Amino acid sequence: MNARLCCHARTRAGDDARRSAARLRPRGEIAGWIVPTATLALLPKCPACLAAYVALATGIGISLPAATHLRAMLVVLCVASLVFIAAGRLRSFIARRVTGAPKELMVNS
Numbered sequence: 001m002n003a004r005l006c007c008h009a010r011t012r013a014g015d016d017a018r019r020s021a022a023r024l025r026p027r028g029e030i031a032g033w034i035v036p037t038a039t040l041a042l043l044p045k046c047p048a049c050l051a052a053y054v055a056l057a058t059g060i061g062i063s064l065p066a067a068t069h070l071r072a073m074l075v076v077l078c079v080a081s082l083v084f085i086a087a088g089r090l091r092s093f094i095a096r097r098v099t100g101a102p103k104e105l106m107v108n109s
Helices: 017-042 047-058 066-101
Strands: none
Touching: 017 066, 047 066
16 A cells, blocks of 8 residues: 655656645736736726626626625625735735745745
């Protein structure tokens, strides 16, 4: 029976599996910042425009009060996700400064 740990598994290219996952982390982090930021930037201020965009994208028409509530909900969701991502980055930055550990050794960086 092979007693190798999953973190010591080799990929086809010969790199460690953990190292390849670490290479993908910055891309996912960048996407985590881009999606809510782009949503906030492209979200129309006018509820009628939002209702028109929903109708064009889905074929379902919504009322102006529903569009107003949808817009407010999207703004709160995007701002909350940006705060969550920023808090994670801040926590990681503080942990690195306190411990002096390099970024590669941090678990939640």
